Amino acid sequence: MIEVRDLKKTYQMGDETVAALAGVSLSFPRGSYLAITGPSGSGKSTLMNILGGLDRPTSGQYLFEDEDVSHLDDDGLAHFRNQRIGFVFQSFQLLPRYSALQNVELPMVYAGIEVKERRERAAEMLAKVGLADRRHHRPTQMSGGQQQRVAIARSLANHPDLLLADEPTGALDSSTGKDVMALFEQLNSDGLTVILVTHDANVAARARRRVGFRDGLIVSDEGAKS
Amino acid sequence: MIEVRDLKKTYQMGDETVAALAGVSLSFPRGSYLAITGPSGSGKSTLMNILGGLDRPTSGQYLFEDEDVSHLDDDGLAHFRNQRIGFVFQSFQLLPRYSALQNVELPMVYAGIEVKERRERAAEMLAKVGLADRRHHRPTQMSGGQQQRVAIARSLANHPDLLLADEPTGALDSSTGKDVMALFEQLNSDGLTVILVTHDANVAARARRRVGFRDGLIVSDEGAKS
Ligand SMILES: Nc1ncnc2c1ncn2[C@@H]1O[C@H](COP(=O)(O)OP(=O)(O)OP(=O)(O)O)[C@@H](O)[C@H]1O
Ligand SMILES: Nc1ncnc2c1ncn2[C@@H]1O[C@H](COP(=O)(O)OP(=O)(O)OP(=O)(O)O)[C@@H](O)[C@H]1O
Ligand SMILES: [Mg+2]
Ligand SMILES: [Mg+2]
Numbered sequence: 001m002i003e004v005r006d007l008k009k010t011y012q013m014g015d016e017t018v019a020a021l022a023g024v025s026l027s028f029p030r031g032s033y034l035a036i037t038g039p040s041g042s043g044k045s046t047l048m049n050i051l052g053g054l055d056r057p058t059s060g061q062y063l064f065e066d067e068d069v070s071h072l073d074d075d076g077l078a079h080f081r082n083q084r085i086g087f088v089f090q091s092f093q094l095l096p097r098y099s100a101l102q103n104v105e106l107p108m109v110y111a112g113i114e115v116k117e118r119r120e121r122a123a124e125m126l127a128k129v130g131l132a133d134r135r136h137h138r139p140t141q142m143s144g145g146q147q148q149r150v151a152i153a154r155s156l157a158n159h160p161d162l163l164l165a166d167e168p169t170g171a172l173d174s175s176t177g178k179d180v181m182a183l184f185e186q187l188n189s190d191g192l193t194v195i196l197v198t199h200d201a202n203v204a205a206r207a208r209r210r211v212g213f214r215d216g217l218i219v220s221d222e223g224a225k226s
Numbered sequence: 227m228i229e230v231r232d233l234k235k236t237y238q239m240g241d242e243t244v245a246a247l248a249g250v251s252l253s254f255p256r257g258s259y260l261a262i263t264g265p266s267g268s269g270k271s272t273l274m275n276i277l278g279g280l281d282r283p284t285s286g287q288y289l290f291e292d293e294d295v296s297h298l299d300d301d302g303l304a305h306f307r308n309q310r311i312g313f314v315f316q317s318f319q320l321l322p323r324y325s326a327l328q329n330v331e332l333p334m335v336y337a338g339i340e341v342k343e344r345r346e347r348a349a350e351m352l353a354k355v356g357l358a359d360r361r362h363h364r365p366t367q368m369s370g371g372q373q374q375r376v377a378i379a380r381s382l383a384n385h386p387d388l389l390l391a392d393e394p395t396g397a398l399d400s401s402t403g404k405d406v407m408a409l410f411e412q413l414n415s416d417g418l419t420v421i422l423v424t425h426d427a428n429v430a431a432r433a434r435r436r437v438g439f440r441d442g443l444i445v446s447d448e449g450a451k452s
Contacts (some may be wrong), residue, residue, distance in 0.1 A: 011367065013367065018367075037399075038399065039368075039371075039399045039401065039402065040369055040371025040372055040397070040398055040399050040402050041368075041369045041371065041372055042374075044369075045369060081402075085446050090370040090397070091317070091370065103344070122308065137239070137241065141237065141239065141244075142267075143267045143270075143271060144266075144271065144316045144317065145265075145266025145267065146266055146267055148266075149266075153370070166370075170393075170397060171266070171316070171393065171396060171425070172267045172395045172427050173263075173264065173423065174265055174425065174427070175265065175426075176265065176266050186363065198346075199397070199398065199399050199400065199403075201400070223436055
């Protein structure tokens, strides 16, 4: 079970306040498959960053299987992220001077996986996203959609418990997008909890539960709650 | 009239050759409205970069209203870009330490527009994309979709002849995406030539002509040719 209670995230810029999250409460069991939708600027990435331990809320609580993530210190948060979370960023965040293989290996380096195993797993993940023949190329030598797929491969490298995918098919053509969604669904069948943000109604329709955001709040919640 | 003849773009990496464009020929008159589609890695951004004077082909010709862009030197290419082309990049390419307003002003600075006029025009363009209240914020203080809209505002700042928009709605929710498309169509009615790359079938359907890519070649060309 993963639960957030009355999360707020506020940005202060001089006299101005922006409420990215205005009080979000949500719970879901392991193995869930959620799609988060909503207008631009409604708080989706902000929630994703908090769930992934990449940001802290201004106030509120985040419980991950009874562990209070809100109270972890920086080292604890880094460990939580590396061991349990796979993240596909909206802007990919690949390291431009590393090859695709090295980008996918990186989470495994931090997790202490030894070189032979991590090389094999990175190559395997790149093959799953159709990039086996590109593993020695750098992100600057790839198209937008190819970069997105490297980011997807990297997110899965450490066998995470929770996959947070922020717009994971935005740069992909329809056929490649379907392949990626099929991969996510297979992993969800195997136990991975999947939360994705998407503007694509077809992608959202594939999730078992759809949570809608507006102005930093959840305004709709449809589908299976358990 | 804009014409490209047998464009090739080849990347050499050690022993490996990647043909991003394998011989593309295309012509279209001023005022056209084209959508370019195709799988990830099929050459769409590569063509867009060449059309926008941001890259050079390995071979082939590019004529923009009888001017041979292929033979311009670097200064000539920079002038061509700044004076005639508006570009929405797939990865936005905003300057992170500049405000939205300053990002939109930048093409006008290069074009020598004086400060009062360019400030007014930048504010006007940001209002057109629904970001009037965010003009003093930096890209790092914005969501993905908000950043995309700043990029769109910037592309229109210099009243270009040709708008090249690479995945201009990928980060936008459906409603905001429709507003942007309506803006492009209004500008096209007023004479702007619009070429956009999109993975979204709904967006492609709004264009008057649809050109399909695969493996660095044009494989389909439907709709109005004039
Ligand atoms: N700088 C580069 N060096 C080497 N190869 C490159 C470079 N830029 C692009 N390529 C390759 O050229 C091919 C075409 O790339 P391009 O970016 O034009 O594709 P695209 O159709 O825009 O794809 P997407 O839909 O994923 O954005 C791809 O195989 C890509 O990996
Ligand atoms: N670092 C920041 N500083 C200030 N404001 C921010 C910051 N990050 C996000 N915001 C603001 O918080 C709000 C929510 O942003 P968020 O990125 O969560 O939206 P989103 O729903 O992911 O939007 P999109 O669909 O465009 O990606 C927006 O108004 C955004 O401008
Ligand atoms: Mg976002
Ligand atoms: Mg592209």
